Amino acid sequence: MSRKVVTGSGGGLAGRDPSAKLLEVVDLTTHFRTPRGTVKAVDGVSFVLERGRTLGVVGESGSGKTVLSRSIMGLLPSSNTVRGGHVYYEGVDIIDYGPEQMRSVWGAEMAMVFQDPMTSLNPVMKIGRQITESLELHLGMDNDEARETAVALLSSVGIPEPAQRLDEYPHQLSGGMRQRVTIAIALACGPRLLFADEPTTALDVTVQAQILNLLQQQQKERHMAMILVTHDLGVVAGRTDEIAVMYGGKVVETAPTAALFADVKMPYTEALLASIPRLDLPSHSRLSAIGGRPPDLISPPKGCNFSPRCVYAQERCHVEEPPLVEADSPGHFYRCWYPVGSPTQVEIRARLDAAEPVKSTRAATPAGGN
Ligand SMILES: Nc1ncnc2c1ncn2[C@@H]1O[C@H](COP(=O)(O)OP(=O)(O)OP(=O)(O)O)[C@@H](O)[C@H]1O
Ligand code: SF4
Numbered sequence: 368m369s370r371k372v373v374t375g376s377g378g379g380l381a382g383r384d385p386s387a388k389l390l391e392v393v394d395l396t397t398h399f400r401t402p403r404g405t406v407k408a409v410d411g412v413s414f415v416l417e418r419g420r421t422l423g424v425v426g427e428s429g430s431g432k433t434v435l436s437r438s439i440m441g442l443l444p445s446s447n448t449v450r451g452g453h454v455y456y457e458g459v460d461i462i463d464y465g466p467e468q469m470r471s472v473w474g475a476e477m478a479m480v481f482q483d484p485m486t487s488l489n490p491v492m493k494i495g496r497q498i499t500e501s502l503e504l505h506l507g508m509d510n511d512e513a514r515e516t517a518v519a520l521l522s523s524v525g526i527p528e529p530a531q532r533l534d535e536y537p538h539q540l541s542g543g544m545r546q547r548v549t550i551a552i553a554l555a556c557g558p559r560l561l562f563a564d565e566p567t568t569a570l571d572v573t574v575q576a577q578i579l580n581l582l583q584q585q586q587k588e589r590h591m592a593m594i595l596v597t598h599d600l601g602v603v604a605g606r607t608d609e610i611a612v613m614y615g616g617k618v619v620e621t622a623p624t625a626a627l628f629a630d631v632k633m634p635y636t637e638a639l640l641a642s643i644p645r646l647d648l649p650s651h652s653r654l655s656a657i658g659g660r661p662p663d664l665i666s667p668p669k670g671c672n673f674s675p676r677c678v679y680a681q682e683r684c685h686v687e688e689p690p691l692v693e694a695d696s697p698g699h700f701y702r703c704w705y706p707v708g709s710p711t712q713v714e715i716r717a718r719l720d721a722a723e724p725v726k727s728t729r730a731a732t733p734a735g736g737n
């Protein structure tokens with residue numbers, strides 16, 4: 368196995384045709400100043416997203432997925448936020464853009480579908496107006512043209528009787544229909560990059576797959592790049608080109624999707640895999656929860672920040688932070704001293720399996736974590 372250390376630009380997805388790059392995030396940090404200290408919510412994240420490609424950003428609650436997305440889009444409060452690094456969009460570094468400059472990027476270039484449609488829609492504004500507003504503002508359409516386009520948009524996201532819906536309020540629709548409306552609003556100005564941040568967690572299980580399929584279909588039809596944020600590796604499995612696994616504000620493993628599932632390197636990714644909800648078991652049981660709690664982002668643990676929870680942790684893990692290194696397959700990077708399949712990990716796994724065959728399957732024993 369090669370162990371090439373990666374530094375600086377490009378991170379895990381370096382080496383692609385530069386002309387294909389839509390977004391390049393380089394060593395992005397996003398810290399919040401709080402009375403308790405500085406929260407390092409995003410801590411040196413780098414990746415490249417090509418036009419029309421999909422990236423799944425996966426991690427537990429608090430790993431920095433939303434802050435990463437909002438930081439790229441410049442949607443964070445400025446008062447206590449300190450950002451560093453670079454966000455190249457179409458080759459232009461937009462890290463220092465203020466709200467005024469970002470207005471030309473929001474909607475027409477980048478758009479976001481949020482977790483809960485009820486909070487992202489205006490409850491006292493008719494659905495039609497919520498769509499036509501941005502068409503008029505960003506694309507300069509007149510009212511008739513904007514209404515016609517809004518009907519077409521609602522129809523394209525699978526809303527029946529779209530003309531009638533324009534004059535309804537969000538509360539008159541079901542949760543799934545409301546999320547379809549927020550997707551229509553996000554798509555209205557033809558963005559080249561769509562962020563979908565846990566777009567289905569507020570929805571019934573039966574509707575979740577429909578919404579994910581809709582996003583995938585729209586992404587393909589529009590040749591739009593998409594960043595799909597989720598805590599569930601199962602959601603991104605068949606829907607993304609690449610996956611970035613986040614832990615404690617860092618990308619700890621990244622790879623083309625098929626390569627990641629074929630050869631997981633990080634014990635954390637392995638533990639996430641073991642916690643994928645199982646539809647074939649009662650109440651969508653999880654095989655195994657990850658024991659312990661996510662790291663404190665103000666004073667993270669020394670060494671590898673997963674070490675307090677990792678069943679394979681050795682002395683070195685508690686002292687030295689592992690660098691991002693490349694696996695055998697191209698584009699596959701991870702941060703671990705004893706990756707899955709390495710002699711040390713195999714030996715520890717064998718010992719654990721012998722001692723406790725069921726619990727040691729993948730993750731540490733549940734101890735009050737998620
Ligand atoms: N404005 C803020 N001020 C201080 N800390 C913040 C702020 N916004 C987020 N954080 C912290 O940053 C960390 C990352 O939060 P983030 O919302 O990105 O997590 P997440 O991975 O999206 O989690 P979830 O799956 O629950 O949505 C958390 O510890 C959170 O408390
Ligand atoms: S570096 Fe050590 S503690 Fe961290 S994930 Fe790898 S084995 Fe576990």
Ligand SMILES: [Mg+2]
Pocket residue numbers: 432433434564565
């Ligand atoms: Mg989030």
